[in-house]
Each structure stands twice: as C-alpha cells, then as structure tokens.
Amino acid sequence: MNEENSRRNFLRGLVTAAVVVGFDTRLRGWVTARELAGGFHALADAFPTFDGSLLTDDASLDAAADDFGHFVHRRPVAVLLPGSVGDVVKMVRFARANGIKMAARGQGHSTQGQDQALAGVVVNMSTLSQVHEVNQADALVDGGVRWLDLLAQTVPQGLTPPVLVDFLELSVGGTLSVGGIGSQAFRFGPQVDNVLGLQVVTGEGELVNCSASQQPRLFDAVRAGLGQFGVIVGARVRLVAAPPSARLYHALYGDLGLFVADLLSLIDDGRFDTVQGFAAPDGAGGWLFQLEASKYFAPGHEPDDAGLLSGLSFIPGTQSSQDMTYFDYLNRLAPLVAFLRQIGAWFVPHPWVNLFVPSSSAADFVGGTLANLNPDDVGQGPVLIYPFNRGQFRAPFFRVPDGGHFFVFSLLRNAIPPTPERTAGLVAANRELFDGVTALGGKRYPIDSVPMTKHDWQKHFQPEWGRFVSAKQLYDPDDILTPGQGIF
Ligand SMILES: Cc1cc2nc3c(=O)[nH]c(=O)nc-3n(C[C@H](O)[C@H](O)[C@H](O)COP(=O)(O)OP(=O)(O)OC[C@H]3O[C@@H](n4cnc5c(N)ncnc54)[C@H](O)[C@@H]3O)c2cc1C
Structure with missing residues (x-):
C-alpha cells in the first residue's frame, strides 16, 4: 500500500x-x-x-x-x-x-x-445542499443550500430571488427561520414573504409540505419561527427576472435628520431598486451617514443619474456611482469578507445588536445612541441604518414595529480586544439599547446578541405570543427543537 x-x-x-x-x-x-x-x-x-x-x-x-x-x-x-x-x-x-x-x-x-x-x-x-429545480417563477432547494449557490444557478438563466441578504453565504433554511432582510426588502418584503412553499420536519418527526394554501398554520409558524417548530429541509423560493447590471450610488450626509428623511422618501417614491444606509465616525468626534442605493439596468439603457439624485440633501460633491453586473452587486460584500478572513477580524467575537426602530423615533433614537457611542465599541464593524415598508412584512412571527415604516439600526460590532470581559460589556450595552428601543415600540432582529428572559420573549411576540405557544404545543410538543434561542 x-x-x-x-x-x-x-x-x-x-x-x-x-x-x-x-x-x-x-x-x-x-x-x-x-x-x-x-x-x-x-x-x-x-x-x-x-x-x-x-x-x-x-x-x-x-x-x-x-x-x-x-x-x-x-x-x-x-x-x-x-x-x-x-x-x-x-x-x-x-x-x-x-x-x-x-x-x-x-x-x-x-x-x-x-x-x-x-x-x-x-x-x-x-450536507443537504442541492438545488433541485430552477423554473421560471420558482426554485426548489434543500434547506441547507446557501443563497450564493442558488444564485450561481439562477442568474445565468436570467432569474433571481427578488430579495437577498447582504451576505450570500447564509443558508436558505437559516434565514427563513429568522426572516431575511436586505436592500430590496423595502419593495418586496423579507425573504420569508418571498417563499412559496416549505418542506418541514416538525418536532414530532413528521415530514410535511406547507404553503399559504396547504397547512398554512405550519407555514406561518415556521417562517421566522426561530427554529421552534420544525427543521426546514426544503423550500420553494420565488424567482423573478434578474437584471443584467446595477449602478451603485453612494453619497454622504452630515445631518442624520436629512439622511433619515431622504431614505424614507426614496423607499416611498421607489426611484431606486435597492436602498440602504450606513453610519461611520467622521474622525472628529461625530458621525457621517452614507446612502447606498442602486438602479438596475441593461447596458445601452443606462440610468439617469441626475434624475435619480435630484432633490436629495447629501453633501454636494460626495456622490459617486459604479456599474457592475447584477451578481457582483449582490455579492458586493465578498471582497470585504475575504479581507476580514485574511486579517483574522472575521474570527473575533461579534456581539451584534440589530434593532427595528419605529420610523417616528428613528432619528432621535439613532442620533442619541450614536452621540453616546464610542466608535471603539463597534470595533470598525458596520453600522446599518435603513428603512422598510411595514406593509411588506406579513409573516406573523417576524416581529417588527407598527406604523407605516420602520428602520433597522445595527451595530455589527467586533469585540476588540477579543476578550470575554470586553464581549460581556458589549452584550450588556446591547441589552440597554434593546430596553431603549422596546420602550419606543421597537423590536430586535433575533439573530443578534441580546440576553432575553422568558418575559422578554412574550413581549417580543405580542400580540402573536398565544399563537406562538400553541404552535409549539402542536408541532414540537416535547420541546426538543432549537433550545439555543432560550424562548421556552
Ligand atoms: C456576516 C453576516 C451577514 C449577515 N447579513 C444578513 C442580512 O443581510 N440579512 C439578514 O436578514 N440577516 C443577515 N445576517 C443574519 C443571518 O440571517 C442569521 O444569522 C441567519 O440565522 C444565518 O443563517 P445561517 O444559515 O448561518 O443560520 P444559523 O446561524 O446556522 O441558524 C440560525 C437559526 O435558525 C435555525 N436553523 C438553521 N437552519 C435551519 C433549518 N434548516 N430549519 C430550521 N431552523 C434552522 C438555527 O437553529 C438557529 O436557531 C447576517 C449574519 C452574518 C454573520
């Protein structure tokens, strides 16, 4: 041998x-x-x-x-x-x-x-990661498929899910269990509202197909159900036509109020196909805000830059644009992620906090938080601020604030130094922010790091808590699934 x-x-x-x-x-x-x-x-x-x-x-x-x-x-x-x-x-x-x-x-x-x-x-x-079918209006995938793998098959055929997460290496089953938001969600809603059917192994060990018309109660429970009711082993994901290209625009704001107002007007008038926003330290003790929006196009039919940027209150001269393929737009984080992996920052503790803030309180809450935030407490991680239309969020267990619009406000922290003490301090700070936002009618996106009591979970799911509990009794009566959420 x-x-x-x-x-x-x-x-x-x-x-x-x-x-x-x-x-x-x-x-x-x-x-x-x-x-x-x-x-x-x-x-x-x-x-x-x-x-x-x-x-x-x-x-x-x-x-x-x-x-x-x-x-x-x-x-x-x-x-x-x-x-x-x-x-x-x-x-x-x-x-x-x-x-x-x-x-x-x-x-x-x-x-x-x-x-x-x-x-x-x-x-x-x-290991359950096969794309089984790509049709004109949907794709049938295993629960373990990553969005990146699905796109690798659909985009060459001119097709795409309408809404994607920013980081494409997440699994379909994982994001459908939490919600799935991204730059197109203001228009199409979250990923859980863009899935046509699911195949689920319930906590009783039954393999069940569900959709809005077949076993709708299970379908409603599992989408953003935080893994409490079943394992998503398959999903029929909605597809739409994929554009060939995207023009990505950036522009800076010094004033949070103007930034928030422009973001809201952009998702209302729908002139862009994607809308997101970020905050970063301005180097002088304050914060700068960056609009990131894109317009899809086919070469030869380039977007009208002046029209798209007209009426916006960014700092004159800070605007820029860049053309890329649609796939490169979707996969825009890949170079950054490769760099973070290379320098090791990908592997430090990430005590993130992701909050959904009612639109009416967004400028005050975000402004107050940033005014008191030491940039070191984010460790050069991104700070996200961008809005959604509440009416596009329909899955009952994806809890978001009431009202016409709401914002995601995320501190995607790197704990530096990467010690347990430092991380614990940042988690405690997350909890304070969570208390602040819930007092305003906000919610947390439960992918993040906020310690929760049973009572917090009850409040989180209100007015759906009763339905959440009865779905648990129905589909996972022995409470074996997903203990790490700490809900039951
Ligand atoms: C770098 C990065 C970028 C991100 N960007 C976005 C973004 O743009 N938009 C967004 O919405 N979120 C984003 N997230 C959050 C992400 O959606 C959640 O963390 C999601 O849970 C991750 O998917 P995953 O496949 O890693 O799931 P896991 O972390 O493995 O699982 C998440 C939860 O779902 C359960 N679960 C996993 N698979 C299944 C299944 N098949 N059936 C039932 N339950 C299951 C798990 O038990 C767990 O409770 C990001 C996270 C990171 C780290």
Whole structure:
C-alpha cells in the first residue's frame, strides 16, 4: 500500500470509529463503533441507521459549539451530517423518544448560540445542499443550500430571488427561520414573504409540505419561527427576472435628520431598486451617514443619474456611482469578507445588536445612541441604518414595529480586544439599547446578541405570543427543537 492510501485508510478508520452506532439508555450517551467494540452497552431500541453520519469526535462537537458570535459555546453530544431528508426525520423521532434536544445549523452565522444545543444533537444542514429545480417563477432547494449557490444557478438563466441578504453565504433554511432582510426588502418584503412553499420536519418527526394554501398554520409558524417548530429541509423560493447590471450610488450626509428623511422618501417614491444606509465616525468626534442605493439596468439603457439624485440633501460633491453586473452587486460584500478572513477580524467575537426602530423615533433614537457611542465599541464593524415598508412584512412571527415604516439600526460590532470581559460589556450595552428601543415600540432582529428572559420573549411576540405557544404545543410538543434561542 502506498503512503497516500495508508493515510487515507487511517483517516477513514478514525472517522468510522467516531461515527455513532447507538445510544446508551443507561448512561444517556452516544456509543461509537470504537466504544461498542470495547464493552457492554444498554443500547436504545430502534437506533436509526443514517444515510449520512452521526459524529461525536471532539473536532465536530467543538465546531458545533461555536458560531459567528464566537463567545457562546454550548457543546452538543453529537452532530448529524444528514445524508437525506429521511435522516432528519429519523433523528427528530429518535431525539423525541429519548428526550434529547436538537438544533438545526445552517451556516452557523448566529451570534449568541441560537444554533447550538447543549448536550443535544446539532443537525448540520450543509450536507443537504442541492438545488433541485430552477423554473421560471420558482426554485426548489434543500434547506441547507446557501443563497450564493442558488444564485450561481439562477442568474445565468436570467432569474433571481427578488430579495437577498447582504451576505450570500447564509443558508436558505437559516434565514427563513429568522426572516431575511436586505436592500430590496423595502419593495418586496423579507425573504420569508418571498417563499412559496416549505418542506418541514416538525418536532414530532413528521415530514410535511406547507404553503399559504396547504397547512398554512405550519407555514406561518415556521417562517421566522426561530427554529421552534420544525427543521426546514426544503423550500420553494420565488424567482423573478434578474437584471443584467446595477449602478451603485453612494453619497454622504452630515445631518442624520436629512439622511433619515431622504431614505424614507426614496423607499416611498421607489426611484431606486435597492436602498440602504450606513453610519461611520467622521474622525472628529461625530458621525457621517452614507446612502447606498442602486438602479438596475441593461447596458445601452443606462440610468439617469441626475434624475435619480435630484432633490436629495447629501453633501454636494460626495456622490459617486459604479456599474457592475447584477451578481457582483449582490455579492458586493465578498471582497470585504475575504479581507476580514485574511486579517483574522472575521474570527473575533461579534456581539451584534440589530434593532427595528419605529420610523417616528428613528432619528432621535439613532442620533442619541450614536452621540453616546464610542466608535471603539463597534470595533470598525458596520453600522446599518435603513428603512422598510411595514406593509411588506406579513409573516406573523417576524416581529417588527407598527406604523407605516420602520428602520433597522445595527451595530455589527467586533469585540476588540477579543476578550470575554470586553464581549460581556458589549452584550450588556446591547441589552440597554434593546430596553431603549422596546420602550419606543421597537423590536430586535433575533439573530443578534441580546440576553432575553422568558418575559422578554412574550413581549417580543405580542400580540402573536398565544399563537406562538400553541404552535409549539402542536408541532414540537416535547420541546426538543432549537433550545439555543432560550424562548421556552
Ligand atoms: C456576516 C453576516 C451577514 C449577515 N447579513 C444578513 C442580512 O443581510 N440579512 C439578514 O436578514 N440577516 C443577515 N445576517 C443574519 C443571518 O440571517 C442569521 O444569522 C441567519 O440565522 C444565518 O443563517 P445561517 O444559515 O448561518 O443560520 P444559523 O446561524 O446556522 O441558524 C440560525 C437559526 O435558525 C435555525 N436553523 C438553521 N437552519 C435551519 C433549518 N434548516 N430549519 C430550521 N431552523 C434552522 C438555527 O437553529 C438557529 O436557531 C447576517 C449574519 C452574518 C454573520
């Protein structure tokens, strides 16, 4: 046997030995092939055989006890790499029968352990990642598919989901479990309102297709349901025509009130196809605000720059524009992400706070927060400020403020220095901001890092809390799914 073959066999042997083959009912632990060979075990009946594998090696458990936040670490006792939808069904049924907690993990971009399961099983959905169909009006995908992978298939065919998240390496199942917002959401609503159907493994281990007309209660529960009711194993995502190109405009504002007013007027008059805004320190103790908006076009039919920028109150001379393909527009964060990975900033703790602020309080709340914010407390992470039309947000469990419009206001913090003390201080600051925004009728986007009590969750979901609880009783009666959210 040559050296390469023997190395491969050795590695294969290691993996096989770490694969779980049973569950010890006496010790309430998983039994690997290696352990089974070594002695007696009281194995649970009907331990499933998986098409994929159930792992208990340290590297797999450590990886599942980490996420993009990098400061909450809840170690599971096993990680399932499903080889089929049937594997998810089997795992949920087995977990339910044996009182084991379970969490699906998409791409692990949660920031405070939402995708973790202490002493439970993490189902790593990245192995269910096939795009099954691309049709003119929809695509059928596995829950573990990343938006990037879907776009790689649809854009060459002139098709796209109408609304995308800014970072395309997130999973379809992960963002549909939380909401999914981006620069087009003011027009089309969040991603949960642009999905036509879902295939879900409920907490009872039933595989169910649901949509607005078929099992609508489950459809409403699972969209932005924070993983509480089922695992999304498949989704039929709405597609529309993809434009060939986008012209991306930037312009700076020194005055937050003017900035907020212009953002609102832009989503009302709809002159741009995408609208977002950011804040950054001005270097003199204050903040500058940046409009980022784009207009789609086909070459030969270039946008009218003067018309698009007319009537806006940005600082004269700060405007610029850049043409790019539609795909490059969608994937505009990729170069920055590559750079952050290269310099290591991607891997520091990220105690993010993402708030939805009622439009009527936006300028005051954002202005007051920034006035008291030491830029070091963001650690050069982006600060997002941009508006949505409330009427486009229909999924009942995606909780956003009442009123005609609301803003997302996000401090996408890097904890520098990356110590537990520093991170804890920033999480405490997040909690203060959360208290401030909820007093104004605001909400948090629960992808971020804000400690919540049960009472906070009740308030968060009002007036839908009763429906949330009864959906839990109906679809996950033994409360095995997604403990990391801390809702139940
Ligand atoms: C760099 C970065 C950029 C981001 N940009 C945006 C953005 O532009 N817009 C936006 O809306 N959000 C954004 N987010 C937040 C992101 O949408 C959420 O963190 C989302 O949960 C991440 O998807 P994921 O696949 O990593 O999910 P995970 O973090 O793996 O999971 C999120 C939650 O959903 C559950 N879950 C995961 N998969 C499934 C499934 N198949 N079925 C049921 N439950 C499941 C998990 O248990 C967990 O509770 C961003 C996050 C990061 C880190």
